[in-house]
Amino acid sequence: MIKGLICLEIKEKNKLDFEEIANYLHDAIFVSAGDGEVLFVNSAYTRMTGIAAEEVVGRNISDLEGSLFTNSVTLKVIKNKKAMNSIGKSLKTGNEMLVSGIPIFNEDGTIKYVVVNDRQIEELEGIKEELESAREKLAVAKKDTYKKKLEIDHLKKALASKNTMIGVSSHIESIKNEIEHxxxxxxxxxxxxxxxxxxxxxxxxxxxxxxxxDKPYIKINCAAIPDNLMESELFGHEKGSFTGAEKKKIGLLELADGGTVLLDEIGELPLNLQSKLLRVIQQKEIMRIGKNDPIKVDIRIIAATNRDLKARAEEGKFRLDLYYRLNVLPINVKPLRDRKEDIPELGDFFIDRFNKKYGKSKHFNEDAKRLLLVYDWPGNVRELENIIERLVVITMNDEIGEGDIRKVLLIGDDEKNFGSCNIKDEVEKLEIEILKRAMREHGSTRDMARVLGINQSNVVRKMRKYNLK
Ligand SMILES: Nc1ncnc2c1ncn2[C@@H]1O[C@H](COP(=O)(O)OP(=O)(O)OP(=O)(O)O)[C@@H](O)[C@H]1O
Ligand SMILES: [Mg+2]
Structure with missing residues (x-):
C-alpha cells in the first residue's frame, strides 16, 4: 500500500530501504502527501506520541487534527507552501514536541510530500540544560583565564618592580645604556x-x-644543584637511561627553548658539563642522557659569576674556550663601595619598599645617611637592602638614627663623630671594627670571608693593611 510508496521510490533510485533506515532514527518522522494523506510514520513517532502507524496512515491529516494531535505543522506547510515549525502536542500522551515540516515539490510546483520531524521538548530541554551548563563552565573557564592573566600581570609587575634597577652613578648609567643596546x-x-x-x-x-x-625565562643556580643531578636537570634524560630514571625528563635547557636562561654561578659548573654547554652555544643543540640524536634549541644565555673565570681557567677548573665564548659581552659590575653615589637613591628605594611592606613611615636622619655613605658594604646592595629591612622592622621611632644603624651593623659606638671626619678615615675605622669583630667570632680568614661576603685574599690583604692578627 501507499505506506511503502516513498520506500519503493528511494529503493529504485538508491537501493536503500528508507523504511528500515527511518525506523532506526532517533527523531520522529511523519510523511504526508501533498493533499494531506498520511503516508508513513516511523517507530520513533509512535514511541514519542503514543500514536500507532495504523491509526494515521491512509487517513487525511485534517481529520486527525484535534482528535489525535493538535497544531499540525503539515497543514501549515500545505497552506503556506514552505518549511514551517510549530509546537505540536499528542493528545494520547500529552507530550509536547518541536515539529519541523518541509515541503517536497513536484516539477509543476504542487506539493508532492510533506516531511515532518518531531523532537521531544523535554529532550530539547535536556540539550538546553547541557548547553547552559557548558556556558557556565565556559564562563568559569573565562573567569579562570582572566584570573590567571591578572596573576601573570601581577607577577610581571612584581618582577618589574623588583627589577627596577636603581642607580645614578655613571657606572650604573653606563650599564643601563649597554643593556638598551x-x-x-x-x-x-x-x-x-x-x-x-x-x-x-x-x-x-x-x-x-x-x-x-614573553618567552620562558629559566634561572639555574649552578652552585645549588648537586653535581650528579646537574646533567639530567640541564639536559634531561630518556626513560631507563640510568638507575632511577623511571620517566623521561625534559631538561631545563630544552624547556627554555625560544627563551632565555640565566646560568647563575656559572663558575661552579662541573667540567664535563662545561663542554656540553659549549655545544649548546656553538651548535645550538642539546643531547638528553640516553639519546643519541641531538635536539635543536634556541636559547639566549646570560651567565653570572662572582668568580674570576679566567683565573679558574688557568687553574684548569674552567674551560678556556667556554670562557671566551661567554665573555663576548662581559658586564663588570662594580662593588657598592666604589659607586657610593648610588647609596642615597638605593636607601630611599628600600626604605619606601619596606615602609609599604610593613605599614611604617620611617626615615633616616642626616647622621644616619652619612653613616650609610661611609660604610664599606662588603655584602653590597643585598646587605644594604637587608639592613634597611631590619631597621624598618626593629626601630622604635620613625626617625632612624646613626646609633640604630651601628647596632644592626654590629659596629661599636665609640666613634660617633662622623660629620667632622674625612670619609676615608671613617671607612678605615669601620673596616677595622668589622674585621676585629669577625676575627673574634670566626677563627679562620676563610670563615671571615664567608660572613663578610668578600673573598679570602681580600680579608688577608685588609688584615695586613691594618696590622691585625
Ligand atoms: N641596582 C639595584 N637596584 C635595586 N635593587 C638592587 C640593585 N642591585 C641589587 N639590588 C637588590 O639587591 C639584592 C641582591 O641583588 P642580586 O640578587 O641581583 O645580586 P647578585 O649579584 O646576583 O648576588 P649573588 O652573587 O649573591 O647572587 C636583590 O634583592 C636586588 O633586588
Ligand atoms: Mg645572583
Whole structure:
C-alpha cells in the first residue's frame, strides 16, 4: 500500500530501504502527501506520541487534527507552501514536541510530500540544560583565564618592580645604556661582580627589555644543584637511561627553548658539563642522557659569576674556550663601595619598599645617611637592602638614627663623630671594627670571608693593611 510508496521510490533510485533506515532514527518522522494523506510514520513517532502507524496512515491529516494531535505543522506547510515549525502536542500522551515540516515539490510546483520531524521538548530541554551548563563552565573557564592573566600581570609587575634597577652613578648609567643596546640582540652575556651587587637584577633587566620577554625565562643556580643531578636537570634524560630514571625528563635547557636562561654561578659548573654547554652555544643543540640524536634549541644565555673565570681557567677548573665564548659581552659590575653615589637613591628605594611592606613611615636622619655613605658594604646592595629591612622592622621611632644603624651593623659606638671626619678615615675605622669583630667570632680568614661576603685574599690583604692578627 501507499505506506511503502516513498520506500519503493528511494529503493529504485538508491537501493536503500528508507523504511528500515527511518525506523532506526532517533527523531520522529511523519510523511504526508501533498493533499494531506498520511503516508508513513516511523517507530520513533509512535514511541514519542503514543500514536500507532495504523491509526494515521491512509487517513487525511485534517481529520486527525484535534482528535489525535493538535497544531499540525503539515497543514501549515500545505497552506503556506514552505518549511514551517510549530509546537505540536499528542493528545494520547500529552507530550509536547518541536515539529519541523518541509515541503517536497513536484516539477509543476504542487506539493508532492510533506516531511515532518518531531523532537521531544523535554529532550530539547535536556540539550538546553547541557548547553547552559557548558556556558557556565565556559564562563568559569573565562573567569579562570582572566584570573590567571591578572596573576601573570601581577607577577610581571612584581618582577618589574623588583627589577627596577636603581642607580645614578655613571657606572650604573653606563650599564643601563649597554643593556638598551644589547637586550634585543641574541648575544650571550656574562655578568661579573661580587656577591649582592645586582647581577640578577641586571639579568632580569636584559630579559624584560629583550624581544624574548614573553618567552620562558629559566634561572639555574649552578652552585645549588648537586653535581650528579646537574646533567639530567640541564639536559634531561630518556626513560631507563640510568638507575632511577623511571620517566623521561625534559631538561631545563630544552624547556627554555625560544627563551632565555640565566646560568647563575656559572663558575661552579662541573667540567664535563662545561663542554656540553659549549655545544649548546656553538651548535645550538642539546643531547638528553640516553639519546643519541641531538635536539635543536634556541636559547639566549646570560651567565653570572662572582668568580674570576679566567683565573679558574688557568687553574684548569674552567674551560678556556667556554670562557671566551661567554665573555663576548662581559658586564663588570662594580662593588657598592666604589659607586657610593648610588647609596642615597638605593636607601630611599628600600626604605619606601619596606615602609609599604610593613605599614611604617620611617626615615633616616642626616647622621644616619652619612653613616650609610661611609660604610664599606662588603655584602653590597643585598646587605644594604637587608639592613634597611631590619631597621624598618626593629626601630622604635620613625626617625632612624646613626646609633640604630651601628647596632644592626654590629659596629661599636665609640666613634660617633662622623660629620667632622674625612670619609676615608671613617671607612678605615669601620673596616677595622668589622674585621676585629669577625676575627673574634670566626677563627679562620676563610670563615671571615664567608660572613663578610668578600673573598679570602681580600680579608688577608685588609688584615695586613691594618696590622691585625
Ligand atoms: N641596582 C639595584 N637596584 C635595586 N635593587 C638592587 C640593585 N642591585 C641589587 N639590588 C637588590 O639587591 C639584592 C641582591 O641583588 P642580586 O640578587 O641581583 O645580586 P647578585 O649579584 O646576583 O648576588 P649573588 O652573587 O649573591 O647572587 C636583590 O634583592 C636586588 O633586588
Ligand atoms: Mg645572583
Amino acid at each position: 644589547i637586550a634585543d640582540t641574541d648575544v650571550n652575556i656574562l655578568i661579573i661582580g661580587e656577591t649582592g651587587v645586582g647581577k640578577e637584577v641586571i639579568a632580569n633587566e636584559v630579559y624584560t627589555k629583550s624581544s624574548r620577554r
